[in-house]
Amino acid sequence: MIDSVTIRQQARVLGFDLCGITTGTKTEHDASFRQWLADGCHGEMRYMTRRPDPDQLLPGVRSIIVVGLNYHNPGIPHVARYAAGMRDYHDVMGEKLNELAKLVDGVWYVDTGPILERDLTQRAGLGWIGKHTNLINRRLGNWLLLGEVLTTRELVPDAPERGHCGSCRRCLDACPTGAITAPYRLDARRCISYLTIELKGSIPVELRPLIGARVFGCDACLEVCPWNRFARLSTIAPRALPPLTEMLAWTEQQFAGYFRGTPMFRLKRARFLRNVCVVLGNIGDKAALRALAHAVQDSDALVREHATWAINKLA
Ligand code: B12
Ligand code: SF4
Known part of the structure; x- marks a missing residue:
C-alpha cells in the first residue's frame, strides 16, 4: 500500500517542483466551461469539446496526483519561455509521469488528454487559477507546466488553494489583443498563443500587427503577474533562434533538423514561416x-x- 508521503518524495526525486493530490470527482466549473465552448472561445480547437469526467477516462478513479514543473528561464526573443530551448515538455514530463504512474498503476496525462488540468491543480492545493486563467503558485509564480496521474487507489487528498489575485488586473491590461475578455475568461481566438501555435490556416489580418515580435506563443499576461517576484530560475537553458531572415529560407529538412524534439516541430515548416512573415512585417528592415x-x-x-x-506592410 503506497502512501501520499512516498508519492510526494518520488515526485521530487523525478524532478517535479510541486506535487499534490485530489479526488477523482468531476469539475465544479462544468457550467462555465460549457458556456466557454458555446460562445466559440475555443476557435478551431475542436478537441476541446471532448471533456469527459475523470471517471470516463479511468473507470473507478478515486484519486488524481497532480504535478507542476517550474520552467522559469530568462527567455529569448520571439519565443514563449515554455518553448525556449526546452525539449518538448510533453516528452520531458511524460517520461517522469510514466515513472510516477507505475507506483499507483495509474494513467498519466500532460496536455495530452481531455482534462481541465488547472482545475485539478487548484483543487489539489498547488496554486490557484489566476485572472489570466493560468495556475499561480505562491512560491513559484505562474511559470509552471502541469501533469497528472489518475488512479483507482484511495489517497488522502490535499486541501484546495483559494484565489489570491485580489483587485489586481495587470494581466488583463497587458494582453496585446484583449484576449482576456473578463477575469478568468480567455477568448482563445484572440490569444497570440492560439494564433501562432494552434491556428492551422491564415492569421486574421486585423490581429497580425498586434502579434508584434512573437513567432511562437506569448507570455505577456504571465510576465506581469506580481506573484512571479518569488519565482526562481529553473535549470532549463534557453536556446536562441537563428536570425528570422535566415529561417525564412529554410527547406523542410532544415526546419526539421533544427527543431525536431522541440515544441516548434509540431507547427511544421509552413506555419512556422507564416509566423516569421508576420513578425518581419511588424518589425522588419531592408534585409x-x-x-x-x-x-x-x-x-x-x-x-x-x-x-x-508583410511586404505590403513594410512598404
Ligand atoms: C486549450 C489550451 C490553450 C488554449 C486556450 C487557453 C485557455 N485559457 O483555455 C491556448 C492555445 C490559447 C493556450 C495558451 C496558453 N497555454 Co495552454 N492549454 C490548453 C489546454 C490544452 C486546455 C485548457 C482548457 O481546458 N481551456 C478551457 C478553459 C475554459 O478552461 P480553464 O481556463 O481551465 O477554465 C476553467 C477555470 O477558468 C474555471 N473558472 C471559470 N470561472 C472561474 C472563476 C474563478 C474565480 C475561478 C477560480 C475559476 C474559474 O472554470 C473553467 C472550466 O473548468 C491546457 C491543458 C489541459 N488539458 O488543461 C493547456 C495549458 C492550460 N496551457 C498551458 C500554457 C503554459 C499555455 C501558455 C502560457 C503558452 C504560451 N506561453 O504561449 C498560453 C497561456 C495563455 C493564457 N492566458 O491562458 C499550461 C498552463 C500551466 C499553468 N500554469 O496554468 C497548460 C495547463 C498545459 C500544461 N499541461 O502545462 N492554451
Ligand atoms: S498569452 Fe498573450 S495574447 Fe494570450 S491572453 Fe496572455 S497576453 Fe493575451
Whole structure:
C-alpha cells in the first residue's frame, strides 16, 4: 500500500517542483466551461469539446496526483519561455509521469488528454487559477507546466488553494489583443498563443500587427503577474533562434533538423514561416524585405500569402 508521503518524495526525486493530490470527482466549473465552448472561445480547437469526467477516462478513479514543473528561464526573443530551448515538455514530463504512474498503476496525462488540468491543480492545493486563467503558485509564480496521474487507489487528498489575485488586473491590461475578455475568461481566438501555435490556416489580418515580435506563443499576461517576484530560475537553458531572415529560407529538412524534439516541430515548416512573415512585417528592415521577396515565391500558399502581407506592410 503506497502512501501520499512516498508519492510526494518520488515526485521530487523525478524532478517535479510541486506535487499534490485530489479526488477523482468531476469539475465544479462544468457550467462555465460549457458556456466557454458555446460562445466559440475555443476557435478551431475542436478537441476541446471532448471533456469527459475523470471517471470516463479511468473507470473507478478515486484519486488524481497532480504535478507542476517550474520552467522559469530568462527567455529569448520571439519565443514563449515554455518553448525556449526546452525539449518538448510533453516528452520531458511524460517520461517522469510514466515513472510516477507505475507506483499507483495509474494513467498519466500532460496536455495530452481531455482534462481541465488547472482545475485539478487548484483543487489539489498547488496554486490557484489566476485572472489570466493560468495556475499561480505562491512560491513559484505562474511559470509552471502541469501533469497528472489518475488512479483507482484511495489517497488522502490535499486541501484546495483559494484565489489570491485580489483587485489586481495587470494581466488583463497587458494582453496585446484583449484576449482576456473578463477575469478568468480567455477568448482563445484572440490569444497570440492560439494564433501562432494552434491556428492551422491564415492569421486574421486585423490581429497580425498586434502579434508584434512573437513567432511562437506569448507570455505577456504571465510576465506581469506580481506573484512571479518569488519565482526562481529553473535549470532549463534557453536556446536562441537563428536570425528570422535566415529561417525564412529554410527547406523542410532544415526546419526539421533544427527543431525536431522541440515544441516548434509540431507547427511544421509552413506555419512556422507564416509566423516569421508576420513578425518581419511588424518589425522588419531592408534585409527582411529581401528575405520576404524570396518567400513570396515559396512552394506553400500559406507562406506566400503572409509574405505578401508583410511586404505590403513594410512598404
Ligand atoms: C486549450 C489550451 C490553450 C488554449 C486556450 C487557453 C485557455 N485559457 O483555455 C491556448 C492555445 C490559447 C493556450 C495558451 C496558453 N497555454 Co495552454 N492549454 C490548453 C489546454 C490544452 C486546455 C485548457 C482548457 O481546458 N481551456 C478551457 C478553459 C475554459 O478552461 P480553464 O481556463 O481551465 O477554465 C476553467 C477555470 O477558468 C474555471 N473558472 C471559470 N470561472 C472561474 C472563476 C474563478 C474565480 C475561478 C477560480 C475559476 C474559474 O472554470 C473553467 C472550466 O473548468 C491546457 C491543458 C489541459 N488539458 O488543461 C493547456 C495549458 C492550460 N496551457 C498551458 C500554457 C503554459 C499555455 C501558455 C502560457 C503558452 C504560451 N506561453 O504561449 C498560453 C497561456 C495563455 C493564457 N492566458 O491562458 C499550461 C498552463 C500551466 C499553468 N500554469 O496554468 C497548460 C495547463 C498545459 C500544461 N499541461 O502545462 N492554451
Ligand atoms: S498569452 Fe498573450 S495574447 Fe494570450 S491572453 Fe496572455 S497576453 Fe493575451
